[in-house]
Amino acid sequence: MLTLTDSAVTAIRSLTDQPELPEETGLRIMAQDAEAPSFQVTLAENPVAGDQIIEANGARVFLEANAAVALDDKALDAQVDDEGTVAFTVAQQMR
Numbered sequence: 001m002l003t004l005t006d007s008a009v010t011a012i013r014s015l016t017d018q019p020e021l022p023e024e025t026g027l028r029i030m031a032q033d034a035e036a037p038s039f040q041v042t043l044a045e046n047p048v049a050g051d052q053i054i055e056a057n058g059a060r061v062f063l064e065a066n067a068a069v070a071l072d073d074k075a076l077d078a079q080v081d082d083e084g085t086v087a088f089t090v091a092q093q094m095r
Contacts, residue, residue, distance in 0.1 A: 002063060002071040003093055004056045011078035011086045012059035015043060022046075026053075026060030031067040039067055041088060 016025040028044035047053050047062035054061040075093045080086050
């Protein structure tokens, strides 16, 4: 199962903890192409039927079924630049 680093949890919470968003909002990750692993990341108010739900310290991630398979042994990390832009990266899980 995809794991979240502390940086990813912090970034997701800062994106989803906006007063205008429902409390259940999470980050949704969808596979773009089965041939080459690329992903689309959006904010979603709720998971879609069939999504795998990952919750860690108040951060919620909804994984579309194909993305869940592709990211099963991965870790989601995040970096925030000086302007507050978040960049998510995927790496192998640390064993």
